[in-house]
Amino acid sequence: MADTRTIHFWGAGTLRTFRPLWVAEELGLAYELSGIGPRTGETQTEDYTRLNPKQKIPFMQDAHMGLSESVAISRYLIARYGSADSLLTPETLEARAREDEWVSYVYGELDETALYVMRRHGDLKAIYGEAPAAVTSAKAYAEKHLGVIAQHLQSQEFVVGDRFGLADVMLVSCLDWAVRYEFDLSPKLQAYRDIHRQRPAYRRAYAVNYQGAAKV
Template identity: 50%
Template structure:
Protein backbone atom coordinates (compact mmCIF):
# COMPACT_ATOMS: atom_id res chain seq x y z
CA UNK A 1 0.00 0.00 0.00
CA UNK A 2 1.13 3.56 -0.72
CA UNK A 3 2.05 4.90 2.71
CA UNK A 4 0.30 8.17 1.96
CA UNK A 5 -2.94 6.48 0.95
CA UNK A 6 -5.85 7.10 3.28
CA UNK A 7 -8.61 4.48 3.30
CA UNK A 8 -11.87 4.79 5.21
CA UNK A 9 -13.65 1.47 5.66
CA UNK A 10 -17.39 1.42 6.13
CA UNK A 11 -20.51 3.09 4.75
CA UNK A 12 -24.21 3.22 5.44
CA UNK A 13 -24.43 4.29 9.09
CA UNK A 14 -24.42 7.44 11.19
CA UNK A 15 -21.02 6.43 12.52
CA UNK A 16 -19.36 5.77 9.17
CA UNK A 17 -20.32 9.15 7.71
CA UNK A 18 -18.49 11.06 10.45
CA UNK A 19 -14.89 10.45 9.32
CA UNK A 20 -15.95 10.76 5.68
CA UNK A 21 -17.42 14.17 6.46
CA UNK A 22 -14.23 15.26 8.26
CA UNK A 23 -12.14 14.12 5.30
CA UNK A 24 -14.35 16.12 2.95
CA UNK A 25 -14.16 19.26 5.06
CA UNK A 26 -10.37 18.92 5.20
CA UNK A 27 -10.17 18.42 1.45
CA UNK A 28 -8.21 15.18 1.81
CA UNK A 29 -7.50 12.68 -0.92
CA UNK A 30 -8.81 9.33 0.29
CA UNK A 31 -10.65 6.17 -0.69
CA UNK A 32 -13.82 4.70 0.77
CA UNK A 33 -14.17 0.94 1.07
CA UNK A 34 -17.96 0.42 0.98
CA UNK A 35 -18.50 -2.39 3.44
CA UNK A 36 -21.32 -2.58 5.96
CA UNK A 37 -21.34 -3.61 9.62
CA UNK A 38 -23.49 -6.70 9.06
CA UNK A 39 -22.61 -7.88 5.56
CA UNK A 40 -20.04 -10.44 6.70
CA UNK A 41 -17.17 -8.45 5.23
CA UNK A 42 -15.99 -7.28 8.64
CA UNK A 43 -15.71 -10.93 9.69
CA UNK A 44 -13.16 -11.91 7.06
CA UNK A 45 -9.61 -12.84 8.03
CA UNK A 46 -8.24 -9.94 5.97
CA UNK A 47 -10.35 -7.32 7.73
CA UNK A 48 -9.91 -8.89 11.17
CA UNK A 49 -6.16 -8.61 10.69
CA UNK A 50 -6.38 -4.82 10.45
CA UNK A 51 -9.23 -4.46 12.95
CA UNK A 52 -9.67 -7.29 15.48
CA UNK A 53 -12.87 -5.59 16.70
CA UNK A 54 -14.46 -6.44 13.32
CA UNK A 55 -16.22 -3.07 13.29
CA UNK A 56 -16.60 -0.08 11.00
CA UNK A 57 -15.65 2.68 10.60
CA UNK A 58 -11.95 2.00 10.34
CA UNK A 59 -9.18 4.28 9.12
CA UNK A 60 -6.09 3.01 7.33
CA UNK A 61 -3.37 5.59 6.81
CA UNK A 62 -0.46 3.70 5.36
CA UNK A 63 0.52 1.16 8.00
CA UNK A 64 -1.47 2.91 10.73
CA UNK A 65 -4.98 1.67 11.53
CA UNK A 66 -7.47 3.05 14.01
CA UNK A 67 -11.15 2.44 14.70
CA UNK A 68 -13.95 4.29 16.57
CA UNK A 69 -15.36 7.38 14.90
CA UNK A 70 -14.26 9.91 17.58
CA UNK A 71 -10.66 8.68 17.43
CA UNK A 72 -10.62 8.62 13.62
CA UNK A 73 -11.98 12.15 13.31
CA UNK A 74 -9.54 13.46 15.90
CA UNK A 75 -6.64 11.76 14.15
CA UNK A 76 -7.49 13.21 10.74
CA UNK A 77 -7.54 16.75 12.11
CA UNK A 78 -4.42 16.31 14.26
CA UNK A 79 -2.46 14.64 11.48
CA UNK A 80 -3.49 16.74 8.51
CA UNK A 81 -4.06 20.13 10.06
CA UNK A 82 -6.95 22.50 9.80
CA UNK A 83 -8.76 23.81 6.78
CA UNK A 84 -10.93 26.85 6.27
CA UNK A 85 -14.06 24.73 6.52
CA UNK A 86 -13.37 23.02 9.84
CA UNK A 87 -11.52 24.08 12.94
CA UNK A 88 -10.27 22.60 16.18
CA UNK A 89 -9.60 24.29 19.52
CA UNK A 90 -6.07 25.59 20.00
CA UNK A 91 -5.58 25.76 23.77
CA UNK A 92 -5.91 23.05 26.41
CA UNK A 93 -9.17 24.39 27.83
CA UNK A 94 -10.83 24.63 24.42
CA UNK A 95 -9.65 21.12 23.53
CA UNK A 96 -11.07 19.84 26.81
CA UNK A 97 -14.39 21.53 26.04
CA UNK A 98 -14.56 19.83 22.66
CA UNK A 99 -13.64 16.49 24.24
CA UNK A 100 -16.43 17.05 26.75
CA UNK A 101 -18.98 17.55 23.97
CA UNK A 102 -17.72 14.60 21.93
CA UNK A 103 -17.89 12.33 24.97
CA UNK A 104 -21.37 13.58 25.83
CA UNK A 105 -22.73 13.18 22.30
CA UNK A 106 -21.17 9.77 21.71
CA UNK A 107 -21.89 8.40 25.16
CA UNK A 108 -25.31 9.81 26.03
CA UNK A 109 -26.97 10.44 22.66
CA UNK A 110 -25.41 7.81 20.38
CA UNK A 111 -24.64 4.72 22.48
CA UNK A 112 -27.05 5.08 25.40
CA UNK A 113 -30.03 6.37 23.45
CA UNK A 114 -30.06 6.03 19.67
CA UNK A 115 -28.22 2.72 19.42
CA UNK A 116 -30.50 1.16 22.02
CA UNK A 117 -33.46 2.17 19.85
CA UNK A 118 -31.79 0.75 16.75
CA UNK A 119 -30.95 -2.54 18.46
CA UNK A 120 -34.56 -3.18 19.43
CA UNK A 121 -36.31 -1.74 16.36
CA UNK A 122 -34.34 -2.14 13.13
CA UNK A 123 -32.21 -4.95 14.58
CA UNK A 124 -34.90 -6.63 16.66
CA UNK A 125 -34.40 -9.89 14.76
CA UNK A 126 -30.89 -10.02 16.24
CA UNK A 127 -31.27 -8.40 19.66
CA UNK A 128 -34.95 -8.98 20.40
CA UNK A 129 -37.91 -6.68 20.81
CA UNK A 130 -37.89 -4.46 23.88
CA UNK A 131 -40.59 -1.77 23.68
CA UNK A 132 -39.96 -0.55 27.22
CA UNK A 133 -36.28 -0.09 26.48
CA UNK A 134 -37.14 1.87 23.32
CA UNK A 135 -39.51 4.16 25.19
CA UNK A 136 -36.94 4.75 27.93
CA UNK A 137 -34.18 5.42 25.40
CA UNK A 138 -36.29 8.01 23.58
CA UNK A 139 -37.07 9.77 26.85
CA UNK A 140 -33.40 9.68 27.78
CA UNK A 141 -32.47 11.22 24.43
CA UNK A 142 -35.01 14.01 24.84
CA UNK A 143 -33.69 14.80 28.30
CA UNK A 144 -30.07 15.04 27.21
CA UNK A 145 -30.56 16.67 23.81
CA UNK A 146 -31.95 19.65 25.71
CA UNK A 147 -28.38 20.40 26.82
CA UNK A 148 -27.35 20.86 23.19
CA UNK A 149 -30.51 22.83 22.50
CA UNK A 150 -29.71 25.29 25.28
CA UNK A 151 -26.17 25.61 23.99
CA UNK A 152 -27.42 26.51 20.52
CA UNK A 153 -29.96 29.14 21.55
CA UNK A 154 -27.54 31.98 20.87
CA UNK A 155 -24.90 30.38 18.63
CA UNK A 156 -24.60 28.56 15.32
CA UNK A 157 -22.03 25.97 16.41
CA UNK A 158 -21.17 24.09 19.60
CA UNK A 159 -17.55 25.18 20.12
CA UNK A 160 -16.00 28.65 19.64
CA UNK A 161 -18.95 29.47 17.42
CA UNK A 162 -17.03 27.79 14.61
CA UNK A 163 -17.83 24.55 12.80
CA UNK A 164 -15.94 21.58 14.21
CA UNK A 165 -15.99 17.86 14.92
CA UNK A 166 -18.56 18.20 17.70
CA UNK A 167 -21.01 19.63 15.18
CA UNK A 168 -20.48 16.65 12.90
CA UNK A 169 -21.28 14.26 15.74
CA UNK A 170 -24.33 16.20 16.88
CA UNK A 171 -25.67 16.51 13.34
CA UNK A 172 -25.40 12.78 12.68
CA UNK A 173 -27.23 12.07 15.93
CA UNK A 174 -30.01 14.50 15.04
CA UNK A 175 -30.46 12.86 11.64
CA UNK A 176 -30.53 9.49 13.38
CA UNK A 177 -33.10 10.78 15.87
CA UNK A 178 -35.39 12.02 13.12
CA UNK A 179 -35.18 8.59 11.52
CA UNK A 180 -36.27 7.13 14.85
CA UNK A 181 -39.34 9.40 14.93
CA UNK A 182 -38.00 11.57 17.73
CA UNK A 183 -39.37 15.09 17.54
CA UNK A 184 -36.78 17.87 17.53
CA UNK A 185 -37.23 21.44 18.73
CA UNK A 186 -37.23 24.39 16.35
CA UNK A 187 -33.73 25.33 17.49
CA UNK A 188 -32.37 21.88 16.71
CA UNK A 189 -34.28 21.64 13.44
CA UNK A 190 -32.82 24.95 12.25
CA UNK A 191 -29.33 23.89 13.34
CA UNK A 192 -29.72 20.58 11.52
CA UNK A 193 -30.89 22.32 8.36
CA UNK A 194 -27.85 24.59 8.39
CA UNK A 195 -25.43 21.72 8.95
CA UNK A 196 -26.87 19.54 6.19
CA UNK A 197 -26.60 22.42 3.71
CA UNK A 198 -22.82 22.30 3.97
CA UNK A 199 -21.20 21.08 0.78
CA UNK A 200 -18.89 18.83 2.79
CA UNK A 201 -21.88 17.05 4.29
CA UNK A 202 -23.56 16.65 0.92
CA UNK A 203 -20.45 15.04 -0.57
CA UNK A 204 -20.01 12.80 2.47
CA UNK A 205 -23.64 11.69 2.35
CA UNK A 206 -23.27 10.56 -1.26
CA UNK A 207 -20.17 8.52 -0.41
CA UNK A 208 -21.73 7.09 2.74
CA UNK A 209 -24.89 6.05 0.90
CA UNK A 210 -23.17 4.17 -1.91
CA UNK A 211 -24.20 0.58 -2.50
CA UNK A 212 -22.41 -2.14 -0.59
Protein backbone atom coordinates in the same frame (compact mmCIF):
# COMPACT_ATOMS: atom_id res chain seq x y z
CA MET B 1 -5.54 20.73 3.39
CA ALA B 2 -4.89 18.10 0.72
CA ASP B 3 -2.27 15.45 1.41
CA THR B 4 -0.34 13.14 -0.86
CA ARG B 5 -0.67 10.00 1.31
CA THR B 6 -3.55 7.68 0.56
CA ILE B 7 -6.06 7.36 3.31
CA HIS B 8 -8.24 4.28 3.12
CA PHE B 9 -11.59 3.93 4.86
CA TRP B 10 -13.64 0.82 5.36
CA GLY B 11 -17.36 1.06 5.95
CA ALA B 12 -20.34 2.84 4.41
CA GLY B 13 -24.05 3.21 4.90
CA THR B 14 -24.31 4.07 8.59
CA LEU B 15 -24.13 7.22 10.69
CA ARG B 16 -20.91 6.01 12.25
CA THR B 17 -19.21 5.51 8.86
CA PHE B 18 -20.53 8.88 7.71
CA ARG B 19 -18.61 10.86 10.35
CA PRO B 20 -15.01 10.28 9.22
CA LEU B 21 -16.06 10.63 5.57
CA TRP B 22 -17.64 13.99 6.37
CA VAL B 23 -14.49 15.11 8.19
CA ALA B 24 -12.29 13.96 5.28
CA GLU B 25 -14.47 15.93 2.86
CA GLU B 26 -14.33 19.02 5.09
CA LEU B 27 -10.53 18.77 5.09
CA GLY B 28 -10.32 18.22 1.33
CA LEU B 29 -8.52 14.90 1.76
CA ALA B 30 -8.07 12.34 -0.99
CA TYR B 31 -9.13 8.89 0.13
CA GLU B 32 -10.15 5.45 -1.01
CA LEU B 33 -13.18 3.70 0.36
CA SER B 34 -14.05 0.05 0.72
CA GLY B 35 -17.74 0.50 1.31
CA ILE B 36 -18.36 -2.64 3.32
CA GLY B 37 -21.56 -2.79 5.35
CA PRO B 38 -22.53 -4.05 8.78
CA ARG B 39 -24.02 -7.53 9.11
CA THR B 40 -23.16 -8.43 5.52
CA GLY B 41 -20.37 -10.78 6.59
CA GLU B 42 -17.80 -8.31 5.20
CA THR B 43 -16.61 -7.31 8.67
CA GLN B 44 -16.10 -10.99 9.57
CA THR B 45 -13.63 -11.98 6.87
CA GLU B 46 -10.10 -13.03 7.81
CA ASP B 47 -8.57 -10.08 6.00
CA TYR B 48 -10.81 -7.54 7.67
CA THR B 49 -10.46 -9.13 11.09
CA ARG B 50 -6.70 -8.84 10.74
CA LEU B 51 -7.15 -5.11 10.18
CA ASN B 52 -9.80 -4.61 12.83
CA PRO B 53 -10.29 -7.47 15.31
CA LYS B 54 -13.40 -5.65 16.60
CA GLN B 55 -15.08 -6.54 13.27
CA LYS B 56 -16.75 -3.16 13.21
CA ILE B 57 -16.95 -0.26 10.79
CA PRO B 58 -15.66 2.39 10.33
CA PHE B 59 -11.94 1.64 10.11
CA MET B 60 -9.19 3.81 8.64
CA GLN B 61 -5.63 3.19 7.47
CA ASP B 62 -3.34 6.18 6.98
CA ALA B 63 0.21 5.06 6.22
CA HIS B 64 1.11 2.93 9.25
CA MET B 65 -1.76 4.22 11.35
CA GLY B 66 -4.75 1.89 11.56
CA LEU B 67 -7.65 3.20 13.60
CA SER B 68 -11.20 2.20 14.48
CA GLU B 69 -13.98 4.20 16.19
CA SER B 70 -15.78 7.03 14.42
CA VAL B 71 -14.78 9.66 16.99
CA ALA B 72 -11.12 8.60 17.17
CA ILE B 73 -10.74 8.52 13.39
CA SER B 74 -12.42 11.91 12.97
CA ARG B 75 -10.34 13.48 15.72
CA TYR B 76 -7.14 12.01 14.27
CA LEU B 77 -7.89 13.43 10.80
CA ILE B 78 -8.55 16.90 12.18
CA ALA B 79 -5.45 16.85 14.38
CA ARG B 80 -3.23 15.61 11.55
CA TYR B 81 -4.64 17.44 8.56
CA GLY B 82 -6.73 20.31 9.95
CA SER B 83 -5.71 23.92 9.71
CA ALA B 84 -6.92 27.18 11.19
CA ASP B 85 -9.22 27.76 8.22
CA SER B 86 -10.73 24.26 8.06
CA LEU B 87 -12.47 22.66 11.01
CA LEU B 88 -12.19 23.88 14.58
CA THR B 89 -8.77 22.86 15.87
CA PRO B 90 -8.74 23.75 19.56
CA GLU B 91 -5.30 24.99 20.56
CA THR B 92 -5.32 25.39 24.31
CA LEU B 93 -5.78 22.68 26.89
CA GLU B 94 -8.99 24.37 28.00
CA ALA B 95 -10.36 24.58 24.47
CA ARG B 96 -9.53 20.91 23.82
CA ALA B 97 -11.21 19.95 27.10
CA ARG B 98 -14.32 21.91 26.18
CA GLU B 99 -14.56 20.19 22.80
CA ASP B 100 -13.91 16.84 24.44
CA GLU B 101 -16.72 17.53 26.88
CA TRP B 102 -19.27 18.05 24.10
CA VAL B 103 -18.02 15.28 21.84
CA SER B 104 -18.14 12.84 24.77
CA TYR B 105 -21.57 14.08 25.76
CA VAL B 106 -23.08 13.72 22.29
CA TYR B 107 -21.41 10.37 21.64
CA GLY B 108 -22.00 8.92 25.11
CA GLU B 109 -25.48 10.14 25.83
CA LEU B 110 -27.09 10.43 22.39
CA ASP B 111 -25.32 7.88 20.22
CA GLU B 112 -24.43 4.99 22.50
CA THR B 113 -26.83 5.31 25.40
CA ALA B 114 -29.92 6.29 23.49
CA LEU B 115 -29.97 5.98 19.68
CA TYR B 116 -27.92 2.81 19.50
CA VAL B 117 -30.00 1.23 22.26
CA MET B 118 -33.08 2.02 20.16
CA ARG B 119 -31.35 0.46 17.18
CA ARG B 120 -30.23 -2.66 19.03
CA HIS B 121 -33.62 -3.37 20.51
CA GLY B 122 -35.69 -2.00 17.62
CA ASP B 123 -34.29 -2.46 14.09
CA LEU B 124 -31.82 -5.13 15.25
CA LYS B 125 -34.11 -6.94 17.68
CA ALA B 126 -33.63 -10.20 15.81
CA ILE B 127 -29.97 -10.12 16.92
CA TYR B 128 -30.05 -8.33 20.28
CA GLY B 129 -33.54 -9.14 21.55
CA GLU B 130 -36.81 -7.25 21.51
CA ALA B 131 -37.10 -4.81 24.40
CA PRO B 132 -39.86 -2.23 23.85
CA ALA B 133 -39.38 -0.70 27.32
CA ALA B 134 -35.68 -0.10 26.59
CA VAL B 135 -36.59 1.56 23.28
CA THR B 136 -39.19 3.84 24.90
CA SER B 137 -36.91 4.76 27.75
CA ALA B 138 -33.93 5.39 25.46
CA LYS B 139 -36.07 7.73 23.37
CA ALA B 140 -37.17 9.71 26.43
CA TYR B 141 -33.54 9.85 27.57
CA ALA B 142 -32.40 11.23 24.21
CA GLU B 143 -35.20 13.82 24.25
CA LYS B 144 -34.07 15.08 27.64
CA HIS B 145 -30.49 15.56 26.43
CA LEU B 146 -31.59 17.07 23.13
CA GLY B 147 -33.34 19.67 25.29
CA VAL B 148 -30.06 20.46 27.04
CA ILE B 149 -28.30 20.78 23.69
CA ALA B 150 -31.06 22.98 22.22
CA GLN B 151 -30.69 25.29 25.23
CA HIS B 152 -26.91 25.39 24.72
CA LEU B 153 -27.40 26.35 21.07
CA GLN B 154 -29.65 29.31 21.94
CA SER B 155 -26.56 31.44 22.36
CA GLN B 156 -24.22 29.96 19.76
CA GLU B 157 -24.06 28.84 16.17
CA PHE B 158 -21.66 25.94 16.74
CA VAL B 159 -21.55 23.44 19.58
CA VAL B 160 -18.07 24.62 20.58
CA GLY B 161 -16.11 27.75 19.72
CA ASP B 162 -16.54 30.00 16.74
CA ARG B 163 -16.36 27.56 13.86
CA PHE B 164 -17.73 24.23 12.72
CA GLY B 165 -15.94 21.27 14.24
CA LEU B 166 -15.99 17.71 15.47
CA ALA B 167 -18.71 18.35 18.07
CA ASP B 168 -20.95 19.58 15.23
CA VAL B 169 -20.19 16.52 13.10
CA MET B 170 -21.20 14.41 16.07
CA LEU B 171 -24.36 16.35 16.77
CA VAL B 172 -25.60 16.64 13.18
CA SER B 173 -25.02 12.91 12.62
CA CYS B 174 -27.00 12.13 15.77
CA LEU B 175 -29.78 14.53 14.73
CA ASP B 176 -29.96 12.78 11.36
CA TRP B 177 -30.30 9.52 13.23
CA ALA B 178 -32.96 10.98 15.52
CA VAL B 179 -34.96 12.22 12.52
CA ARG B 180 -34.81 8.74 11.04
CA TYR B 181 -36.28 7.50 14.30
CA GLU B 182 -39.07 10.08 14.04
CA PHE B 183 -38.01 12.35 16.88
CA ASP B 184 -39.85 15.64 16.91
CA LEU B 185 -36.87 18.03 16.93
CA SER B 186 -37.31 21.49 18.43
CA PRO B 187 -37.24 24.43 15.97
CA LYS B 188 -33.76 25.34 17.26
CA LEU B 189 -32.34 21.89 16.56
CA GLN B 190 -34.14 21.68 13.22
CA ALA B 191 -32.68 25.02 12.14
CA TYR B 192 -29.18 24.04 13.32
CA ARG B 193 -29.38 20.74 11.44
CA ASP B 194 -30.75 22.35 8.27
CA ILE B 195 -27.91 24.89 8.16
CA HIS B 196 -25.12 22.35 8.54
CA ARG B 197 -26.63 19.85 6.14
CA GLN B 198 -26.14 22.50 3.46
CA ARG B 199 -22.38 22.26 3.83
CA PRO B 200 -20.90 21.02 0.53
CA ALA B 201 -18.72 18.52 2.42
CA TYR B 202 -21.80 17.07 4.11
CA ARG B 203 -23.44 16.56 0.73
CA ARG B 204 -20.38 14.95 -0.82
CA ALA B 205 -19.90 12.62 2.15
CA TYR B 206 -23.60 11.77 2.12
CA ALA B 207 -23.39 10.75 -1.53
CA VAL B 208 -20.31 8.62 -0.86
CA ASN B 209 -21.69 7.01 2.29
CA TYR B 210 -25.26 6.35 1.24
CA GLN B 211 -25.33 6.40 -2.52
CA GLY B 212 -22.02 4.69 -3.21
CA ALA B 213 -20.67 7.66 -5.19
CA ALA B 214 -17.32 6.62 -6.64
CA LYS B 215 -14.47 8.02 -4.61
CA VAL B 216 -10.74 7.86 -5.16
